[in-house]
Amino acid sequence: MSGRRSAWILATAAFGLVAWAVLSLPTPAPGLTDRAFAALDDSGVTNPVTAVLLNYRSTDTLLELGVLLLAVVSVWGLRPSTGASFGRPPGPLLEGLLRILVPLLVLFGGYLLWIGAFAPGGAFQGGALVGGAIVLAVLGGLSPSRFGDRPALLRAGLAAGLAVFSCIGLSVMIAGGWFLDYPGRSAKVLILIIEAAATVSIGLTLGCLFIGGRPTTDGGPEPES
Protein backbone atom coordinates (compact mmCIF):
# COMPACT_ATOMS: atom_id res chain seq x y z
CA MET A 1 0.00 0.00 0.00
CA SER A 2 1.50 3.29 -1.09
CA GLY A 3 0.53 4.97 2.18
CA ARG A 4 2.77 2.63 4.12
CA ARG A 5 5.63 2.85 1.72
CA SER A 6 5.68 6.64 1.82
CA ALA A 7 5.66 6.42 5.62
CA TRP A 8 8.84 4.36 5.53
CA ILE A 9 10.43 6.70 3.00
CA LEU A 10 9.66 9.60 5.30
CA ALA A 11 11.14 7.67 8.21
CA THR A 12 14.34 6.91 6.33
CA ALA A 13 14.69 10.55 5.32
CA ALA A 14 14.17 11.65 8.93
CA PHE A 15 16.75 9.15 10.14
CA GLY A 16 19.26 10.29 7.54
CA LEU A 17 18.82 13.90 8.53
CA VAL A 18 19.17 13.25 12.24
CA ALA A 19 22.12 10.89 11.74
CA TRP A 20 23.94 13.52 9.72
CA ALA A 21 23.28 16.08 12.43
CA VAL A 22 24.45 13.64 15.09
CA LEU A 23 27.69 12.79 13.34
CA SER A 24 28.58 16.43 12.90
CA LEU A 25 28.23 17.22 16.61
CA PRO A 26 31.44 18.41 18.26
CA THR A 27 33.28 16.05 20.61
CA PRO A 28 33.67 16.49 23.50
CA ALA A 29 30.20 17.93 23.65
CA PRO A 30 29.84 21.30 25.34
CA GLY A 31 27.32 21.09 28.12
CA LEU A 32 26.24 22.46 31.44
CA THR A 33 28.00 19.73 33.44
CA ASP A 34 30.68 21.91 34.96
CA ARG A 35 28.35 24.71 35.95
CA ALA A 36 25.82 22.27 37.36
CA PHE A 37 28.40 20.51 39.53
CA ALA A 38 30.06 23.75 40.59
CA ALA A 39 26.87 25.11 42.10
CA LEU A 40 25.97 21.80 43.75
CA ASP A 41 27.20 22.80 47.19
CA ASP A 42 24.81 25.73 47.35
CA SER A 43 21.88 23.83 45.96
CA GLY A 44 21.05 21.98 49.16
CA VAL A 45 21.22 18.46 47.71
CA THR A 46 24.00 16.21 46.48
CA ASN A 47 22.22 14.38 43.68
CA PRO A 48 22.78 16.55 40.59
CA VAL A 49 19.55 15.52 38.86
CA THR A 50 17.52 16.46 41.92
CA ALA A 51 19.38 19.74 42.07
CA VAL A 52 18.48 20.48 38.47
CA LEU A 53 14.86 19.46 38.94
CA LEU A 54 14.14 21.18 42.23
CA ASN A 55 16.56 24.06 42.25
CA TYR A 56 18.13 25.14 38.97
CA ARG A 57 15.06 24.43 36.84
CA SER A 58 12.43 24.41 39.54
CA THR A 59 9.91 26.34 37.47
CA ASP A 60 9.93 23.55 34.88
CA THR A 61 9.07 21.02 37.57
CA LEU A 62 6.34 23.31 38.86
CA LEU A 63 4.81 23.40 35.41
CA GLU A 64 5.17 19.66 35.10
CA LEU A 65 3.10 19.17 38.23
CA GLY A 66 0.58 21.44 36.56
CA VAL A 67 0.57 19.19 33.51
CA LEU A 68 -0.10 16.18 35.74
CA LEU A 69 -3.07 17.92 37.30
CA LEU A 70 -4.30 18.96 33.88
CA ALA A 71 -4.16 15.37 32.68
CA VAL A 72 -6.35 14.17 35.56
CA VAL A 73 -8.81 16.99 34.98
CA SER A 74 -8.97 16.12 31.27
CA VAL A 75 -9.55 12.43 31.90
CA TRP A 76 -12.21 13.17 34.50
CA GLY A 77 -13.92 15.56 32.14
CA LEU A 78 -13.96 13.06 29.29
CA ARG A 79 -15.24 10.13 31.26
CA PRO A 80 -17.75 11.10 33.90
CA SER A 81 -17.82 7.98 35.97
CA THR A 82 -15.91 4.81 36.44
CA GLY A 83 -17.15 1.28 36.72
CA ALA A 84 -17.61 -0.53 39.99
CA SER A 85 -14.48 -2.67 39.78
CA PHE A 86 -11.78 -3.70 37.40
CA GLY A 87 -11.55 -7.41 37.66
CA ARG A 88 -12.69 -10.48 39.44
CA PRO A 89 -12.55 -10.58 43.24
CA PRO A 90 -9.06 -11.70 44.21
CA GLY A 91 -8.33 -15.19 45.37
CA PRO A 92 -6.58 -15.74 48.70
CA LEU A 93 -3.13 -15.94 47.13
CA LEU A 94 -3.42 -12.60 45.35
CA GLU A 95 -4.97 -10.98 48.38
CA GLY A 96 -2.18 -12.18 50.64
CA LEU A 97 0.43 -10.97 48.19
CA LEU A 98 -1.21 -7.56 47.93
CA ARG A 99 -1.41 -7.19 51.69
CA ILE A 100 2.37 -7.39 51.74
CA LEU A 101 3.16 -5.63 48.49
CA VAL A 102 1.00 -2.51 48.64
CA PRO A 103 2.29 -1.17 51.98
CA LEU A 104 5.82 -2.18 50.99
CA LEU A 105 5.53 -0.20 47.78
CA VAL A 106 4.29 2.88 49.62
CA LEU A 107 7.15 2.51 52.12
CA PHE A 108 9.68 2.13 49.36
CA GLY A 109 8.26 5.16 47.63
CA GLY A 110 8.87 7.16 50.78
CA TYR A 111 12.40 5.77 50.95
CA LEU A 112 13.13 6.84 47.39
CA LEU A 113 11.76 10.28 48.18
CA TRP A 114 14.11 10.66 51.14
CA ILE A 115 17.16 9.31 49.43
CA GLY A 116 16.65 11.43 46.34
CA ALA A 117 18.68 14.21 47.89
CA PHE A 118 21.94 12.28 47.82
CA ALA A 119 21.46 9.17 45.71
CA PRO A 120 19.39 8.20 42.66
CA GLY A 121 15.77 8.73 43.55
CA GLY A 122 13.49 11.63 44.23
CA ALA A 123 9.89 12.71 44.13
CA PHE A 124 9.07 11.28 40.71
CA GLN A 125 10.49 7.85 41.40
CA GLY A 126 8.78 7.68 44.80
CA GLY A 127 5.53 8.93 43.34
CA ALA A 128 5.76 6.33 40.59
CA LEU A 129 5.96 3.57 43.19
CA VAL A 130 2.99 4.97 45.11
CA GLY A 131 1.05 5.12 41.85
CA GLY A 132 2.05 1.54 41.16
CA ALA A 133 0.72 0.56 44.58
CA ILE A 134 -2.64 2.13 43.73
CA VAL A 135 -2.72 0.34 40.37
CA LEU A 136 -1.94 -2.98 42.06
CA ALA A 137 -4.65 -2.43 44.66
CA VAL A 138 -7.24 -1.59 42.01
CA LEU A 139 -6.28 -4.58 39.87
CA GLY A 140 -6.46 -6.78 42.94
CA GLY A 141 -10.04 -5.88 43.66
CA LEU A 142 -10.08 -2.51 45.38
CA SER A 143 -13.16 -0.80 44.01
CA PRO A 144 -12.33 2.48 42.26
CA SER A 145 -15.43 4.02 43.73
CA ARG A 146 -13.69 3.87 47.12
CA PHE A 147 -11.67 6.81 45.90
CA GLY A 148 -14.88 8.74 45.66
CA ASP A 149 -15.71 8.33 49.34
CA ARG A 150 -13.98 11.55 50.28
CA PRO A 151 -13.72 13.60 47.12
CA ALA A 152 -12.41 16.70 48.86
CA LEU A 153 -9.48 14.75 50.28
CA LEU A 154 -8.71 13.21 46.90
CA ARG A 155 -8.74 16.55 45.17
CA ALA A 156 -6.59 18.09 47.90
CA GLY A 157 -4.08 15.29 47.46
CA LEU A 158 -4.02 15.69 43.71
CA ALA A 159 -3.41 19.42 43.93
CA ALA A 160 -1.02 19.25 46.89
CA GLY A 161 2.20 19.13 44.89
CA LEU A 162 1.41 22.13 42.73
CA ALA A 163 -0.06 24.05 45.66
CA VAL A 164 2.86 23.52 48.03
CA PHE A 165 5.36 24.31 45.30
CA SER A 166 3.63 27.57 44.38
CA CYS A 167 3.12 28.60 47.99
CA ILE A 168 6.76 28.10 48.84
CA GLY A 169 7.77 30.00 45.73
CA LEU A 170 5.48 32.89 46.52
CA SER A 171 6.43 33.07 50.19
CA VAL A 172 10.08 33.23 49.21
CA MET A 173 9.15 36.14 46.99
CA ILE A 174 7.29 37.83 49.82
CA ALA A 175 10.32 37.38 52.08
CA GLY A 176 12.33 39.37 49.57
CA GLY A 177 13.84 37.42 46.67
CA TRP A 178 12.98 35.97 43.28
CA PHE A 179 10.29 33.34 42.77
CA LEU A 180 11.57 30.01 44.13
CA ASP A 181 14.93 31.51 45.08
CA TYR A 182 15.52 29.50 48.25
CA PRO A 183 17.24 31.79 50.78
CA GLY A 184 20.49 30.83 52.44
CA ARG A 185 20.68 27.39 54.01
CA SER A 186 16.97 26.61 53.77
CA ALA A 187 17.21 24.98 50.35
CA LYS A 188 17.55 21.45 51.71
CA VAL A 189 14.47 21.62 53.93
CA LEU A 190 12.33 23.43 51.37
CA ILE A 191 13.22 20.94 48.67
CA LEU A 192 12.28 18.06 50.95
CA ILE A 193 8.90 19.62 51.75
CA ILE A 194 8.17 20.26 48.09
CA GLU A 195 9.23 16.76 47.12
CA ALA A 196 7.06 15.18 49.82
CA ALA A 197 3.95 16.97 48.58
CA ALA A 198 4.92 16.18 45.00
CA THR A 199 5.28 12.47 45.78
CA VAL A 200 1.76 12.31 47.18
CA SER A 201 0.41 14.23 44.20
CA ILE A 202 2.24 12.18 41.59
CA GLY A 203 1.20 8.89 43.15
CA LEU A 204 -2.46 9.88 43.32
CA THR A 205 -2.36 11.33 39.81
CA LEU A 206 -0.89 8.19 38.27
CA GLY A 207 -3.41 6.06 40.15
CA CYS A 208 -6.30 8.24 39.01
CA LEU A 209 -5.05 8.17 35.42
CA PHE A 210 -5.12 4.40 35.53
CA ILE A 211 -8.60 4.28 37.08
CA GLY A 212 -9.61 6.42 34.16
CA GLY A 213 -12.74 8.13 35.38
CA ARG A 214 -14.06 10.39 38.04
CA PRO A 215 -14.62 8.12 41.05
CA THR A 216 -18.18 8.18 42.32
CA THR A 217 -19.37 6.54 45.47
CA ASP A 218 -21.85 4.18 43.87
CA GLY A 219 -20.48 3.76 40.39
CA GLY A 220 -23.20 5.88 38.84
CA PRO A 221 -22.88 9.32 37.28
CA GLU A 222 -21.88 12.06 39.65
CA PRO A 223 -24.84 14.25 40.60
CA GLU A 224 -24.70 17.90 39.62
CA SER A 225 -23.54 19.82 42.67
Add this chain to the structure above:
Amino acid sequence: MNPAPATLFLLVGAAIFAIGLAGVFRDAGALRRIIAVNVMGSGVFLFLVAVADRSGGRPDPVPHAMVLTGIVVAVCATAVALTLADAVRGRGDQDPDGGGR
Protein backbone atom coordinates in the same frame (compact mmCIF):
# COMPACT_ATOMS: atom_id res chain seq x y z
CA MET B 1 33.73 -1.61 32.49
CA ASN B 2 34.11 0.79 29.63
CA PRO B 3 31.71 3.66 29.25
CA ALA B 4 29.03 3.05 26.68
CA PRO B 5 29.75 4.42 23.22
CA ALA B 6 27.37 7.34 23.16
CA THR B 7 27.47 7.67 19.39
CA LEU B 8 25.96 4.22 18.96
CA PHE B 9 23.02 5.11 21.15
CA LEU B 10 22.64 8.48 19.46
CA LEU B 11 22.09 6.68 16.17
CA VAL B 12 19.80 4.11 17.78
CA GLY B 13 17.75 6.94 19.25
CA ALA B 14 17.46 8.56 15.83
CA ALA B 15 16.43 5.21 14.33
CA ILE B 16 13.75 4.66 16.95
CA PHE B 17 12.43 8.15 16.32
CA ALA B 18 12.21 7.37 12.62
CA ILE B 19 10.46 4.04 13.26
CA GLY B 20 7.92 5.75 15.50
CA LEU B 21 7.40 8.46 12.90
CA ALA B 22 6.63 5.85 10.26
CA GLY B 23 4.24 4.18 12.68
CA VAL B 24 2.30 7.40 13.21
CA PHE B 25 1.74 7.83 9.50
CA ARG B 26 0.62 4.28 8.92
CA ASP B 27 -3.14 4.15 9.03
CA ALA B 28 -3.33 1.32 11.52
CA GLY B 29 -5.68 2.35 14.28
CA ALA B 30 -5.65 4.56 17.32
CA LEU B 31 -3.84 2.23 19.70
CA ARG B 32 -0.95 1.61 17.33
CA ARG B 33 -0.55 5.29 16.66
CA ILE B 34 -0.40 6.05 20.37
CA ILE B 35 2.25 3.36 20.74
CA ALA B 36 4.14 4.86 17.78
CA VAL B 37 4.10 8.33 19.34
CA ASN B 38 5.46 6.84 22.55
CA VAL B 39 8.19 5.09 20.58
CA MET B 40 9.09 8.44 19.02
CA GLY B 41 9.29 9.90 22.50
CA SER B 42 11.56 7.08 23.65
CA GLY B 43 13.82 7.78 20.69
CA VAL B 44 14.10 11.42 21.70
CA PHE B 45 14.88 10.42 25.29
CA LEU B 46 17.58 8.01 24.17
CA PHE B 47 19.04 10.75 22.01
CA LEU B 48 19.07 13.26 24.87
CA VAL B 49 20.66 10.89 27.37
CA ALA B 50 23.31 9.83 24.86
CA VAL B 51 24.14 13.49 24.25
CA ALA B 52 24.42 13.98 28.01
CA ASP B 53 26.89 11.12 28.29
CA ARG B 54 29.31 12.61 25.83
CA SER B 55 30.55 15.49 27.92
CA GLY B 56 33.69 14.02 29.51
CA GLY B 57 33.67 12.10 32.79
CA ARG B 58 30.44 13.05 34.50
CA PRO B 59 27.12 12.96 32.69
CA ASP B 60 25.36 16.25 32.15
CA PRO B 61 22.43 16.33 34.59
CA VAL B 62 20.29 18.85 32.70
CA PRO B 63 19.22 16.48 29.86
CA HIS B 64 18.60 13.81 32.53
CA ALA B 65 16.11 16.14 34.22
CA MET B 66 14.51 16.96 30.87
CA VAL B 67 14.04 13.29 30.07
CA LEU B 68 12.59 12.61 33.52
CA THR B 69 10.05 15.36 32.96
CA GLY B 70 9.45 13.98 29.49
CA ILE B 71 8.73 10.47 30.72
CA VAL B 72 6.08 11.69 33.15
CA VAL B 73 4.48 14.04 30.64
CA ALA B 74 4.45 11.25 28.03
CA VAL B 75 2.47 8.95 30.29
CA CYS B 76 -0.02 11.76 31.02
CA ALA B 77 -0.43 12.41 27.32
CA THR B 78 -0.90 8.69 26.65
CA ALA B 79 -3.64 8.49 29.29
CA VAL B 80 -5.49 11.49 27.86
CA ALA B 81 -5.05 10.19 24.29
CA LEU B 82 -6.48 6.79 25.21
CA THR B 83 -9.45 8.43 26.91
CA LEU B 84 -10.03 10.61 23.86
CA ALA B 85 -9.85 7.59 21.56
CA ASP B 86 -12.33 5.86 23.83
CA ALA B 87 -14.71 8.79 23.59
CA VAL B 88 -14.47 8.82 19.79
CA ARG B 89 -15.00 5.08 19.58
CA GLY B 90 -18.01 5.25 21.84
CA ARG B 91 -19.93 7.26 19.31
CA GLY B 92 -20.49 4.21 17.18
CA ASP B 93 -21.04 5.96 13.87
CA GLN B 94 -17.44 7.09 13.43
CA ASP B 95 -14.91 4.32 13.82
CA PRO B 96 -11.43 5.81 14.25
CA ASP B 97 -9.88 2.46 13.39
CA GLY B 98 -11.60 2.28 10.01
CA GLY B 99 -10.52 4.06 6.91
CA GLY B 100 -7.72 3.27 4.52
CA ARG B 101 -5.69 0.27 5.49
Add this chain to the structure above:
Amino acid sequence: MAVSLVFDGLLALLILTLAWRAVTDRLQFRAVVSFVALGLVLAVTWFRLSAPDLALAEAAVGSGLTGALLLAALRRWSDRDADSGGSSTRSEP
Protein backbone atom coordinates in the same frame (compact mmCIF):
# COMPACT_ATOMS: atom_id res chain seq x y z
CA MET C 1 36.66 -4.34 26.58
CA ALA C 2 35.06 -6.50 23.96
CA VAL C 3 32.45 -7.67 26.46
CA SER C 4 31.04 -4.19 26.97
CA LEU C 5 30.96 -3.61 23.22
CA VAL C 6 29.05 -6.85 22.68
CA PHE C 7 26.66 -5.92 25.49
CA ASP C 8 26.02 -2.49 24.03
CA GLY C 9 25.57 -3.96 20.58
CA LEU C 10 23.04 -6.44 21.92
CA LEU C 11 21.17 -3.67 23.72
CA ALA C 12 21.03 -1.61 20.55
CA LEU C 13 19.80 -4.58 18.54
CA LEU C 14 17.13 -5.37 21.13
CA ILE C 15 15.91 -1.78 21.17
CA LEU C 16 15.63 -1.66 17.39
CA THR C 17 13.87 -5.00 17.15
CA LEU C 18 11.36 -4.22 19.90
CA ALA C 19 10.57 -0.78 18.50
CA TRP C 20 10.03 -2.30 15.06
CA ARG C 21 7.67 -4.92 16.44
CA ALA C 22 5.81 -2.40 18.59
CA VAL C 23 5.00 -0.41 15.47
CA THR C 24 4.43 -3.11 12.88
CA ASP C 25 3.16 -6.20 14.63
CA ARG C 26 -0.04 -7.72 13.26
CA LEU C 27 -1.63 -8.37 16.64
CA GLN C 28 -2.30 -5.33 18.81
CA PHE C 29 -1.62 -7.30 21.95
CA ARG C 30 1.83 -8.28 20.74
CA ALA C 31 2.57 -4.67 19.85
CA VAL C 32 1.72 -3.56 23.40
CA VAL C 33 3.86 -6.32 24.90
CA SER C 34 6.77 -5.33 22.65
CA PHE C 35 6.36 -1.75 23.81
CA VAL C 36 6.47 -2.75 27.48
CA ALA C 37 9.58 -4.83 26.80
CA LEU C 38 11.10 -1.86 24.98
CA GLY C 39 10.56 0.24 28.09
CA LEU C 40 12.36 -2.29 30.26
CA VAL C 41 15.30 -2.60 27.87
CA LEU C 42 15.48 1.19 27.82
CA ALA C 43 15.65 1.14 31.63
CA VAL C 44 18.75 -1.09 31.37
CA THR C 45 20.14 1.30 28.76
CA TRP C 46 19.69 4.25 31.09
CA PHE C 47 21.83 2.42 33.62
CA ARG C 48 24.43 1.81 30.95
CA LEU C 49 24.44 5.50 30.07
CA SER C 50 24.96 6.56 33.73
CA ALA C 51 21.40 7.73 34.37
CA PRO C 52 20.09 5.66 37.33
CA ASP C 53 17.32 8.11 38.23
CA LEU C 54 15.93 7.71 34.73
CA ALA C 55 16.14 3.95 34.97
CA LEU C 56 13.92 3.96 38.07
CA ALA C 57 11.38 6.29 36.49
CA GLU C 58 11.34 4.51 33.12
CA ALA C 59 10.82 1.05 34.60
CA ALA C 60 7.95 2.16 36.83
CA VAL C 61 6.20 4.80 34.77
CA GLY C 62 7.38 4.65 31.19
CA SER C 63 7.08 0.90 30.84
CA GLY C 64 4.85 -0.27 33.68
CA LEU C 65 2.14 2.34 33.88
CA THR C 66 1.96 3.04 30.15
CA GLY C 67 1.73 -0.69 29.51
CA ALA C 68 -1.08 -0.98 32.06
CA LEU C 69 -2.95 1.90 30.41
CA LEU C 70 -2.56 0.40 26.94
CA LEU C 71 -3.64 -3.07 28.03
CA ALA C 72 -6.68 -1.66 29.85
CA ALA C 73 -7.65 0.26 26.72
CA LEU C 74 -7.15 -2.83 24.58
CA ARG C 75 -9.42 -4.87 26.82
CA ARG C 76 -12.06 -2.15 26.85
CA TRP C 77 -12.06 -1.93 23.06
CA SER C 78 -12.22 -5.63 22.39
CA ASP C 79 -15.01 -5.97 24.95
CA ARG C 80 -16.97 -3.24 23.27
CA ASP C 81 -16.48 -4.81 19.87
CA ALA C 82 -17.60 -8.17 21.16
CA ASP C 83 -20.71 -6.57 22.66
CA SER C 84 -21.71 -4.86 19.46
CA GLY C 85 -21.39 -8.13 17.58
CA GLY C 86 -18.55 -6.99 15.35
CA SER C 87 -15.45 -9.04 14.79
CA SER C 88 -12.68 -8.63 17.31
CA THR C 89 -10.18 -5.99 16.33
CA ARG C 90 -7.34 -7.61 18.20
CA SER C 91 -5.67 -8.61 14.99
CA GLU C 92 -5.52 -6.01 12.30
CA PRO C 93 -4.07 -6.44 8.86
